[in-house]
Amino acid sequence: MKIKVHKMKKAMLFVFAAVATAALLSYTFKPKEATFLAPEGYIACYNHTIKDQIELDANLPGFGKAHHFPTYYKLTNATGSTITYPSPDGKDAHAYFIKSKKKTNKWLIVIQEWWGLNDNIKREAETFSAELGDVNVIALDMYDGKVATTADSAMVYMKSAKSERLESIVKGAISYAGTSAKIYTVGWCFGGGWSLQSTILAGKQAAGCVMYYGRPETDIARLKTINCDVIGFFGNLDAYISPKVVDEFEKDMKEAGKQLTTYRYDANHGFANPSNPVYNKAATEDAHTKAIAFLKARM
Secondary structure, three states, X not given: OHHHHHHHHHHHHHHHHHHHHHHHHHHHOOOOOOOOOOHHHHHHOOOOOHHHHHHHHHHOOOOHXXXXXXXXXXXXXXXXXXXXXXXXXXXXXXXXXXXXXXXOOEEEEEEOOOOOOOHHHHHHHHHHHHHHOOOEEEEEOOOOOOOOOOHHHHHHHHHHOOHHHHHHHHHHHHHHHOOOOEEEEEEEOHHHHHHHHHHHHHHHHEEEEEEEOOOOOOOHHXXXXXXXXXXXXXXXXXXXXXXXXXXXXXXXXXXXOOOEEEEEEOOOOOOOOOOOOOOOHHHHHHHHHHHHHHXXXXX
């Protein structure tokens, strides 16, 4: 009897020890709750180029919510037309082209927001064409014919737009303009980042760069290759191209020995889009006046 009791106690102690060990292991290896980095942290941990990061911005938590559903806009009395041109990767590219009434070597490359080459961007192209006058305006189709009307579809298109293809579209447009062309660029959001990248790609042909709340280049060596002045417009309430990002951009451009002028508004990301609920009329008008003056002074 004593032997049975002893065996039972021994078994109970073994079971208790096993349960205690399992509980300890469960606590020790319990996964910690995931935490998200601030938007700037994604850049610090990312080893690829800024061209790639512009595409991957669509993956940032809350990035889609920063782009409100755009109100419908239909362009009327259009003066431009859709053109097709070859690009270095062997695929045709497309653009909305407004040809100057007079022969000129001045070309303004207009680059879309993350929505695509919609009528709002075509309207911007029309406005720049009318106000600048003697310039060819070419608004690039960076999504190869796709235009988003919801944040979900825009996110898919932006993540699918690989930097190699985007670079080929830009290079094709520069080639279409010709080797004697003076290249100016302007873009918003996704297009703001690619306005600067297009200026870098234009090399010695670059004559002026306008960027609205776009991802800045952070590679000093690439910034040193810029051959023109840059002007940028940013929102102090922008959680993605934040004031801290703009501060770093100013510092990097100074280190690269390049001329950068920035203007900051108490506005949010996308403030210059009239179809965006966060549209800031005063900031947009001020930025546009400064952008036109900047371009005219270099034409």
